[in-house]
Amino acid sequence: MRDFAPGRVVPGRPLLLVCSPRAGNSLTAAFAFAEARADGRAGKSGGKAKATASVSPSGGIPGAIRPVMLHDYDMYPCRDCGRCAQAGAAFPPDNPARLCPMATRDESAPLLAALLAAPWLAIFAPIYFYHLPARLKAMLDRCQLFYNAALQKRPFMLNLPKRRAYVVLAAARERGEQLFAGSLLSLKYALAPLNMELQDPLLLYGLEPKGDLAGRADLLERVRQYGRLARELEGTPPEPEAEDFYGEYDGREPA
Numbered sequence: 601m602r603d604f605a606p607g608r609v610v611p612g613r614p615l616l617l618v619c620s621p622r623a624g625n626s627l628t629a630a631f632a633f634a635e636a637r638a639d640g641r642a643g644k645s646g647g648k649a650k651a652t653a654s655v656s657p658s659g660g661i662p663g664a665i666r667p668v669m670l671h672d673y674d675m676y677p678c679r680d681c682g683r684c685a686q687a688g689a690a691f692p693p694d695n696p697a698r699l700c701p702m703a704t705r706d707e708s709a710p711l712l713a714a715l716l717a718a719p720w721l722a723i724f725a726p727i728y729f730y731h732l733p734a735r736l737k738a739m740l741d742r743c744q745l746f747y748n749a750a751l752q753k754r755p756f757m758l759n760l761p762k763r764r765a766y767v768v769l770a771a772a773r774e775r776g777e778q779l780f781a782g783s784l785l786s787l788k789y790a791l792a793p794l795n796m797e798l799q800d801p802l803l804l805y806g807l808e809p810k811g812d813l814a815g816r817a818d819l820l821e822r823v824r825q826y827g828r829l830a831r832e833l834e835g836t837p838p839e840p841e842a843e844d845f846y847g848e849y850d851g852r853e854p855a
């Protein structure tokens with residue numbers, strides 16, 4: 601049972617997306633991040649009791665962005681029908697995501713529209729078998745729509761400003777060099793057509809039961825630092841990359 605009211609997407613606002621099906625460590629991270637981003641002083645003094653208490657499900661700090669639960673949005677996977685790859689496809693101007701035939705069957709359209717319009721994005725997700733949970737992977741695969749639109753040089757893609765994407769991933773294992781590798785590659789390359797640049801991610805090891813992070817003042821403080829960084833960087837647009845992204849991306853291999 602949830603004891604908080606999750607947010608709904610608001611186009612044009614920053615998007616904090618919690619990608620676990622349960623109200624667990626990813627959600628705790630999202631609240632800590634949101635609170636620290638809203639109030640740069642949040643949690644600076646540390647200490648377990650204070651750190652735990654200040655992650656409030658109701659979003660206790662004024663101005664804290666309310667995280668959105670990805671699992672509140674039904675989303676079918678991409679079925680590679682090719683519609684978005686057709687040169688003559690008419691992307692609906694109000695919401696290009698509605699071009700996808702699956703968008704009439706599920707709740708993806710507002711979420712994908714919010715991705716298009718968000719000034720920045722923060723993803724909070726658990727690791728499932730060395731990768732992202734299926735719903736999040738479905739969302740990234742549905743971003744194939746944006747990949748094709750960018751290849752076709754659609755104006756709504758070419759005019760996107762450069763944006764930052766923050767990532768916090770939680771896993772149960774205590775160690776593992778490859779634990780997050782596949783997830784980060786997928787996020788990087790799926791979000792790149794949206795002109796979103798993955799920031800250095802925050803990778804959290806050793807979290808398993810859903811209440812683990814709430815009891816880890818050390819890790820919570822790292823999440824808050826990450827939230828404060830997002831706050832500091834707001835208003836300073838990311839540097840445009842010198843390299844031609846699409847040239848690099850053609851083979852879908854990392855550089």
Ligand SMILES: Cc1cc2nc3c(=O)[nH]c(=O)nc-3n(C[C@H](O)[C@H](O)[C@H](O)COP(=O)(O)O)c2cc1C
Pocket residue numbers: 620621622623624625626627725726727728729730731770771772773774779807808809810
């Ligand atoms: C289906 C499933 C697969 C998982 N696979 C892994 C894994 O490969 N490696 C790992 O370290 N933890 C794995 N976990 C554990 C979760 O990543 C861990 O419990 C995480 O803290 C959950 O975050 P949440 O509370 O936000 O859901 C898995 C959990 C589930 C339910």
